[in-house]
Amino acid sequence: MAITLEQIHYTYSPGTPFARVALQGVTLTIEKGDFVALIGHTGSGKSTLIQQMGGLLQPSEGKASVDGIDLSRKEKEIKAARGKIGIVFQYPEHQLFAETAYEDIAFGPRNLGRSPEETDRAVRRAMAQVGLDFDTFAQRSPFRLSGGQMRRLAIAGVLAMEPAYLILDEPSAGLDPRSRRLFFEQIVKSHKQQGMAIILVTHNMDEAARYAQRLLVINEGKLLYDAPPREIFAKYQKELEEVGLAVPAAARLAAVLRARGVPVPADIITEAELEKFLLTWVKKRGKK
Amino acid sequence: MLEVQGLKHYFTDEQGRTVKALDGIDMHVDDGDYVAVIGESGSGKSTLARHFNALLQPTEGRVLVDGMDTAAEENLWAIRSRVGMVFQNPDNQIVAAIVEEDVAFGPENLGVPQPELGRRVREALAAVGMTAYAQQGPYLLSGGQKQRVAIAGILAMAGRCIVLDEPTAMLDPRGRREVLATVKKLNEEQGITIVYITHDMSEALAAKHVYALEKGKVALAGTPEEVFSETDELERLGLEAPPAGRLAAKLRKAGIKINGNIIRDEELAEALWP
Numbered sequence: 001m002a003i004t005l006e007q008i009h010y011t012y013s014p015g016t017p018f019a020r021v022a023l024q025g026v027t028l029t030i031e032k033g034d035f036v037a038l039i040g041h042t043g044s045g046k047s048t049l050i051q052q053m054g055g056l057l058q059p060s061e062g063k064a065s066v067d068g069i070d071l072s073r074k075e076k077e078i079k080a081a082r083g084k085i086g087i088v089f090q091y092p093e094h095q096l097f098a099e100t101a102y103e104d105i106a107f108g109p110r111n112l113g114r115s116p117e118e119t120d121r122a123v124r125r126a127m128a129q130v131g132l133d134f135d136t137f138a139q140r141s142p143f144r145l146s147g148g149q150m151r152r153l154a155i156a157g158v159l160a161m162e163p164a165y166l167i168l169d170e171p172s173a174g175l176d177p178r179s180r181r182l183f184f185e186q187i188v189k190s191h192k193q194q195g196m197a198i199i200l201v202t203h204n205m206d207e208a209a210r211y212a213q214r215l216l217v218i219n220e221g222k223l224l225y226d227a228p229p230r231e232i233f234a235k236y237q238k239e240l241e242e243v244g245l246a247v248p249a250a251a252r253l254a255a256v257l258r259a260r261g262v263p264v265p266a267d268i269i270t271e272a273e274l275e276k277f278l279l280t281w282v283k284k285r286g287k288k
Numbered sequence: 289m290l291e292v293q294g295l296k297h298y299f300t301d302e303q304g305r306t307v308k309a310l311d312g313i314d315m316h317v318d319d320g321d322y323v324a325v326i327g328e329s330g331s332g333k334s335t336l337a338r339h340f341n342a343l344l345q346p347t348e349g350r351v352l353v354d355g356m357d358t359a360a361e362e363n364l365w366a367i368r369s370r371v372g373m374v375f376q377n378p379d380n381q382i383v384a385a386i387v388e389e390d391v392a393f394g395p396e397n398l399g400v401p402q403p404e405l406g407r408r409v410r411e412a413l414a415a416v417g418m419t420a421y422a423q424q425g426p427y428l429l430s431g432g433q434k435q436r437v438a439i440a441g442i443l444a445m446a447g448r449c450i451v452l453d454e455p456t457a458m459l460d461p462r463g464r465r466e467v468l469a470t471v472k473k474l475n476e477e478q479g480i481t482i483v484y485i486t487h488d489m490s491e492a493l494a495a496k497h498v499y500a501l502e503k504g505k506v507a508l509a510g511t512p513e514e515v516f517s518e519t520d521e522l523e524r525l526g527l528e529a530p531p532a533g534r535l536a537a538k539l540r541k542a543g544i545k546i547n548g549n550i551i552r553d554e555e556l557a558e559a560l561w562p
Contacts, residue, residue: 041460042431090458144301147329174376174457176328176487178526203460244462249490249531253553260557271531275538278560282544 001067003030003053003085003165003197008062010048010221022048024221025062030199032164035191037200037212037229041244045221046201050167053199054085066165083112086163090170092154096142101132101153104142108161119160126160129190131182148179152186159190166190167199172207184211209233209248209269219243234267250274289449289481290317290340290371294349297335297504309335311504312349317497319448320479322472324492324512327501328526333453333485336501340451340483341371353449369398372442374452378434378459387429387437388413388422394445412443415478416470432463436470443474449481450474456491468494489516489530493551500525513549532556 010023022045030036030053040046051057052064055071055078064071069081089095098104105126109119127134130152137145142153151171158166168187172180188211191198202208208215209229217225217232217240224243225232232240233247237255240247247255250271254264262281268274292315298306310332317323327333338344339351342358353371356363372394375381384390391409400408413419416436426434435455442450452471456464472494474480484495492498498515500508502525508515516522516529519537528534529551536550536559546559 041462144303170458174454174487176526177489177528179329180487203464205461244460246461246465253531253535253556256553257557257560260561262557262561271535275535278535278539279542279544282539282560 001032001164004063004065005029005049005052006063008049008052008059008064010052010057011060012048014060022221023052023059026052026218026221026223027062028216028223028226030165030197032197033191033195034214035198035200035212036214036216037202037208038216038218039202039205039208039245040218044218044243046218047169048221049218050087050169050199050201053165054087054167055082056087083161084164085167086158086161086165087167088155088158088169088171090173092158092171093142093147093150096150096154096157099141100139101127101142101145102138104153105157105160108157112161122160122162123156126156129159129186130156131186132156148175148183151175151179152183163196165197165199167201169201170203171200172202172204187211205233205246205248206250206270209250217243217245230267230269233269289319289321289354290315290483291352291355292316292336292339292349293352295336295339295346295351296348297332297339297344298347308504310339310346313501313504313506315499315506315509317449317481317483320475320481322475322482322494322496323484324495324498325483325485325501326487326489326492326498326527327507331501331525332504333501335504337373337451337453337483337485340449341368341373343373365398369394369445370447371449371451372439372445372447374435374438374442374450374455376454376457378431378438381438382426382434385425386422387418387424387426390426390437391440391444394441398445408444408446409440412440415443415474416440417466430463431459432466435459435463435467439467439470439474443480447480449483451483451485453485454487455484456486456488464491489528489533492516493530500527512551516551517549 005026005028008023008026012020038046066081066084071078096104105123106119109122124134132152190196212229215229215232233251237247248269251269254268254274258264292313295310295313297310298308301307325333342364345359351358353367356367382390383393388409391412395405395408413422416439418436456467471482475482486492493512498512499506507525516533519529522528532553533551536546536556540546550556550559
């Protein structure tokens with residue numbers, strides 16, 4: 001059970017003066033239960049790639065499939081496959097539309113033909129997953145919520161369809177630090193409890209380092225690296241900067257400490273790891 | 289440059305309730321200052337920013353730009369040519385089909401004649417490092433480049449103050465670096481006054497003064513060193529210190545002695561390995 005992309009090429013407006021190559025032969029597999037971060041500069045092909053995964057774009061060349069169902073088949077046949085993939089686009093709160101939070105979330109499961117009872121269960125579960133209290137928020141207008149709450153509501157609408165693969169495009173852009181942290185706590189919980197695969201598209205290297213088990217780096221429509229974040233951030237600092245990216249803040253801080261002579265190992269990429277290392281190091285040094 | 293006195297901004301929501309977006313703000317921004325404004329979503333940052341060039345008017349209190357009251361209509365053009373705004377979404381603020389025309393749009397509207405207009409556009413593009421793109425279509429630019437073009441538009445109007453409302457929220461790491469470096473350079477080399485709203489504490493570190501808002505009031509104000517060493521108060525405000533500050537606080541809590549106000553990477557390195 002997986003999303004499989006084989007040698008995907010994609011060109012926008014082919015055969016016209018505006019033709020633009022977006023993907024050049026991308027091959028990768030996202031397994032059920034993966035937590036993957038996808039990074040790359042603006043225009044590197046990230047958005048095109050997630051649209052291929054979701055079956056929203058047909059590849060110019062190559063083959064995309066979800067759980068064995070070829071996404072190039074007829075609309076009717078791939079409907080089931082599409083139902084397995086939930087995509088939360090950037091600024092999803094701009095797409096809220098219903099009178100109440102409940103109705104907004106119920107739209108998806110109803111559209112998938114779920115019964116009223118199943119829909120109700122799905123709405124309640126999705127609201128709990130994103131941390132919106134049912135009694136407080138279900139009957140509120142989506143437009144009377146704060147920015148962070150609107151974002152969570154929009155994500156609940158996608159979770160209510162119970163996707164096996166959840167693609168999040170810059171889900172934390174514009175959120176304040178607390179909302180950001182709460183949001184990821186909830187996503188990690190959904191990932192762990194339901195085995196939902198997460199594909200996180202982000203410009204935030206700290207998030208990629210902290211939450212993902214696997215990191216995909218895309219550049220000029222090609223997959224540059226596909227490895228655990230620790231390996232990529234430890235080995236390819238210079239290369240990442242050349243393609244418009246960066247290493248996480250903790251790795252930058254670690255580099256500054258290392259230059260001073262503090263023996264921070266190269267594979268430290270999160271704040272928690274750096275804290276743990278420094279605590280042991282300072283104590284050990286104190287004893288000498 | 290900017291003087292905010294007892295500023296309150298109230299509005300009525302669709303339920304007919306009064307929302308106090310700003311609830312008594314006092315603030316002073318010197319000529320050539322670099323001020324960062326931080327705060328949770330809904331704390332009033334953007335509402336405050338929109339008062340600086342008279343996009344919004346105070347319900348109570350006053351906002352003065354170089355001594356000019358933003359509430360007086362006859363000051364509007366003078367204020368808007370002096371204080372420009374850069375918003376979050378780089379795609380929403382470019383109006384022309386060619387970069388140099390976009391930069392010329394503001395001063396042209398103010399009636400700046402040639403050859404002065406051409407000179408201003410050239411200098412503005414040079415100041416943000418976008419000279420090579422003068423003849424290009426904006427749609428070919430990256431997010432960071434578009435934000436720099438928006439900044440050039442303000443410079444071309446002879447703006448002396450740039451208010452940026454989360455200008456990097458939608459940018460990739462390179463775009464962030466470009467915008468931050470441009471803002472810093474304009475402040476240092478040309479003395480342009482900067483008001484920089486952000487959720488990213490590392491970006492706020494570049495400022496000379498930091499204001500943290502909470503429910504329309506100033507909760508903390510001071511130098512980055514002063515504001516970011518208040519780790520508990522920041523936590524309460526839904527904010528955080530920059531990475532080095534957070535680590536220093538955690539190490540202290542674990543009983544490790546670390547002297548001084550630590551907020552920057554180099555300072556932590558210095559404290560740990562003097």
